[in-house]
Amino acid sequence: MPEERLPSRSENFSEWYNQLVLKAELADYAPVRGTMVVRPYGWALWENITAALDSRFKATGHVNAAFPLFIPMSFLQKEKDHVEGFSPQLAVVTIGGGEELEEPLVVRPTSETIIGHMYAKWIESYRDLPVLINVWNSVVRWELRTKLFLRTTEFYWQEGHTAHATAEEAKAETRQMLEVYADFAENEAAVPVVMVRKSESEKFAGGVNSYSIEAMMGDTRALQAGTSHYLGENFAKAFSIRYLDRDNTLQYVSTTSWGLSTRFVGAIIMVHGDDQGLVLPPRLAPFQIVIVPIHKNEEQRRAVLEQTEAIRQSLGDFRLKVDDREEVTPGFKFNDWEMRGVPLRVEIGPKDVEQGQVTLARRDEKGRTHTPAEGVAEVVRATLDEIQANMLTKAREFMRENTHDPADYAEFQEVVKAGWADVWWCAEADCEAKIKQETKATNRGIPLDQTGGEGVCIRCGDPARERAIFARAY
Amino acid sequence: MPEERLPSRSENFSEWYNQLVLKAELADYAPVRGTMVVRPYGWALWENITAALDSRFKATGHVNAAFPLFIPMSFLQKEKDHVEGFSPQLAVVTIGGGEELEEPLVVRPTSETIIGHMYAKWIESYRDLPVLINVWNSVVRWELRTKLFLRTTEFYWQEGHTAHATAEEAKAETRQMLEVYADFAENEAAVPVVMVRKSESEKFAGGVNSYSIEAMMGDTRALQAGTSHYLGENFAKAFSIRYLDRDNTLQYVSTTSWGLSTRFVGAIIMVHGDDQGLVLPPRLAPFQIVIVPIHKNEEQRRAVLEQTEAIRQSLGDFRLKVDDREEVTPGFKFNDWEMRGVPLRVEIGPKDVEQGQVTLARRDEKGRTHTPAEGVAEVVRATLDEIQANMLTKAREFMRENTHDPADYAEFQEVVKAGWADVWWCAEADCEAKIKQETKATNRGIPLDQTGGEGVCIRCGDPARERAIFARAY
Numbered sequence: 001m002p003e004e005r006l007p008s009r010s011e012n013f014s015e016w017y018n019q020l021v022l023k024a025e026l027a028d029y030a031p032v033r034g035t036m037v038v039r040p041y042g043w044a045l046w047e048n049i050t051a052a053l054d055s056r057f058k059a060t061g062h063v064n065a066a067f068p069l070f071i072p073m074s075f076l077q078k079e080k081d082h083v084e085g086f087s088p089q090l091a092v093v094t095i096g097g098g099e100e101l102e103e104p105l106v107v108r109p110t111s112e113t114i115i116g117h118m119y120a121k122w123i124e125s126y127r128d129l130p131v132l133i134n135v136w137n138s139v140v141r142w143e144l145r146t147k148l149f150l151r152t153t154e155f156y157w158q159e160g161h162t163a164h165a166t167a168e169e170a171k172a173e174t175r176q177m178l179e180v181y182a183d184f185a186e187n188e189a190a191v192p193v194v195m196v197r198k199s200e201s202e203k204f205a206g207g208v209n210s211y212s213i214e215a216m217m218g219d220t221r222a223l224q225a226g227t228s229h230y231l232g233e234n235f236a237k238a239f240s241i242r243y244l245d246r247d248n249t250l251q252y253v254s255t256t257s258w259g260l261s262t263r264f265v266g267a268i269i270m271v272h273g274d275d276q277g278l279v280l281p282p283r284l285a286p287f288q289i290v291i292v293p294i295h296k297n298e299e300q301r302r303a304v305l306e307q308t309e310a311i312r313q314s315l316g317d318f319r320l321k322v323d324d325r326e327e328v329t330p331g332f333k334f335n336d337w338e339m340r341g342v343p344l345r346v347e348i349g350p351k352d353v354e355q356g357q358v359t360l361a362r363r364d365e366k367g368r369t370h371t372p373a374e375g376v377a378e379v380v381r382a383t384l385d386e387i388q389a390n391m392l393t394k395a396r397e398f399m400r401e402n403t404h405d406p407a408d409y410a411e412f413q414e415v416v417k418a419g420w421a422d423v424w425w426c427a428e429a430d431c432e433a434k435i436k437q438e439t440k441a442t443n444r445g446i447p448l449d450q451t452g453g454e455g456v457c458i459r460c461g462d463p464a465r466e467r468a469i470f471a472r473a474y
Numbered sequence: 475m476p477e478e479r480l481p482s483r484s485e486n487f488s489e490w491y492n493q494l495v496l497k498a499e500l501a502d503y504a505p506v507r508g509t510m511v512v513r514p515y516g517w518a519l520w521e522n523i524t525a526a527l528d529s530r531f532k533a534t535g536h537v538n539a540a541f542p543l544f545i546p547m548s549f550l551q552k553e554k555d556h557v558e559g560f561s562p563q564l565a566v567v568t569i570g571g572g573e574e575l576e577e578p579l580v581v582r583p584t585s586e587t588i589i590g591h592m593y594a595k596w597i598e599s600y601r602d603l604p605v606l607i608n609v610w611n612s613v614v615r616w617e618l619r620t621k622l623f624l625r626t627t628e629f630y631w632q633e634g635h636t637a638h639a640t641a642e643e644a645k646a647e648t649r650q651m652l653e654v655y656a657d658f659a660e661n662e663a664a665v666p667v668v669m670v671r672k673s674e675s676e677k678f679a680g681g682v683n684s685y686s687i688e689a690m691m692g693d694t695r696a697l698q699a700g701t702s703h704y705l706g707e708n709f710a711k712a713f714s715i716r717y718l719d720r721d722n723t724l725q726y727v728s729t730t731s732w733g734l735s736t737r738f739v740g741a742i743i744m745v746h747g748d749d750q751g752l753v754l755p756p757r758l759a760p761f762q763i764v765i766v767p768i769h770k771n772e773e774q775r776r777a778v779l780e781q782t783e784a785i786r787q788s789l790g791d792f793r794l795k796v797d798d799r800e801e802v803t804p805g806f807k808f809n810d811w812e813m814r815g816v817p818l819r820v821e822i823g824p825k826d827v828e829q830g831q832v833t834l835a836r837r838d839e840k841g842r843t844h845t846p847a848e849g850v851a852e853v854v855r856a857t858l859d860e861i862q863a864n865m866l867t868k869a870r871e872f873m874r875e876n877t878h879d880p881a882d883y884a885e886f887q888e889v890v891k892a893g894w895a896d897v898w899w900c901a902e903a904d905c906e907a908k909i910k911q912e913t914k915a916t917n918r919g920i921p922l923d924q925t926g927g928e929g930v931c932i933r934c935g936d937p938a939r940e941r942a943i944f945a946r947a948y
Binding site: 028030031032035036037038039040042043044046047063064065066067068069070071072075087088089090091092093094095096097098104105107114117118121122127133137138140142143144153154156327 | 502504505506509510511512513514516517518520521537538539540541542543544545546549561562563564565566567568569570571572578579581588591592595596601607611612614616617618627628630801
């Protein structure tokens, strides 16, 4: 097993990412262009993400269900903006059971239409509302330029779809789920985010307002890491989703949809990773701890493995891997697990056995410490909490350092080459388009948390009443 | 909400099933022919099934991963029997991103081929073996005659795919996973099963040997409820999955695959359901308990709801629903939750409050009992265990009563009209086909647990060395 080193992040961030995903065995390229295999280590990370989100969805009253993969083409056409937005990206089934189909079937790119159709069937009265359903599945969007986890033809995600009696309730739901995403990102993934409202040109095809959480990657580019859409009555009208209110009057429901995908795995890699490889947050890491026994002869081996087994049992509450491979050296194992981002390494050598201690090495900081074998679980728990907190602090620091408030458009053009610009903006689509064309920076959105006051647009100088974040983005 | 009664099982078992699935809100018909929506109540049941299976898979060393939905058509053609078996059932994508594709893509009907392709890439040495991967996903097989959960164009399942250094290891894996399924079926779902080896004509397309667990439904028809296939070197040769053994010689791996699907939800419905509706096993039921508060005036209401809240807290370890709807009567609620199969109902009325008790009504037996509010959790736990055990006992009894050992073919033809026949069989495909043609009973398989000895074939009279089960099947 010859070990090839990763390119450094500063040298080639993109190649560092591509190679790391493969070497850490998170994912692999699949035979059909643009599709990926999520390998067991990557899937375990995604499963931990899904568990952390799912418990939050359930705590806010949502239930899971499953809707079909195939949507009649005519359904998409019922919402004009929706079909326009998604048409270029569709995969279409034209043959079923050996015969040409009368109506082609779309492989779902998102499920608003088919879910709208079912909701129209299920919802009759105000008593049936709200409907709060989430789905875990995969969707297909034909992509020309793909990158593992970040942009793939098929990707895994959850899509929440809710229906409400009033616009106010639907708006509150949209906001609530955005906050759920932000809470998850910061407290589980240690990924700091900004909650924003998307501009008209960046919003969801068919929606009224879109919101997202935006995160800063290690190269300072932005990544939209989760979205929540207020759809108003658009889909209710397209699919006739109506209910009888308390006064026996027929009303349209208001709907929302919100999603977070395997893109988020990419965010975790790019926010925390370093030149040695992944750095995974303890709360989501497939293995929180790796134990590496170290011995040079049979006598040491017996004593070390006995102690390893005792420590393994003391640490039974953690997600843990004992690396007792005989064919590779401890040094190889250290590098291997560092590359895979395991938050904490526990080394047990003859000296550790002798001293009744273990050696700890944190993935997020250099150096080793020793701790008595007795009571190791408490120390490990506290250390993992420290690592989790430290990762968030470091990422916040990085985001703060690389978010700028340029004085003029010249400075703006400079800072968005390697950072975010948080600026006054005139809210005109035309100005937004020109900024993109001139600087490659896109409008990431209008932060919900506005400083207040007024200013002038960073580009055109027109009066501006809101600040927006511009950055190059994935 | 007018309540329409279900047809009785004896009157029309098939319609009883179809209506029950809809009324209990387990699933619904989706717009594309043959596809289904699994509604939240049905999905919660499936999630409990997946959790019970997943923990067993992990306990036997398996990990989860995800492989793409789209498989190049040419992959299927690499294994001759495989493509023959699946060709008539394929859904094919011919358009992607607005353009005709050069090579059509198959929407996976099962993933042996694409996983074989990836294993060939990943496996190099004996050190990489065994590979023990499971996938939770959905697959598509074009079906002409569909029935919710039992046969749908798209269905949800898990598919395990393992690769081993030797045939013996692969055979042991095949057998182990069959036993995992049997253990799950009996101990979680209270569904008794027979473990069988499939005849040549009933085996998996491309496999060497197929095994299944067979369950008897409430109308005595058989249902194949889970399958485990030993694939030998067939897929290893088709996809060049080879490894260097300890002697540095290149060898083919031996592979297995095994799956259990949302069909199993159908089995639970048809094994346990009665004329009032579903009867769900406590270990898998979305709600193990429903609490129904009963009150006639405001004073009663306050006291009853206070006690309801106290009981709810005492029962916090269980999956529980409090039905405090005001717009329907307690009688309506009783029928409603009976139809949905909740194992145990806890009624709390003014008299219960007065006496410091609760009233219990089991779904699996008639009648009510009372138990002190103090210590209710222990009684409930014991009662749920009794219900679980009683359901398995009753189902076993039913299976025993309806499994026959006919003396001759005339009697065979009679008993398979409403039961299983466990008979000596000559093992000839021709005889098997004629039995099917003459009686509609198919060979469900050769039980692994054979009585030994010899006999003569129930149909042709030729010498027979194995017994097989024949029955009409879903």
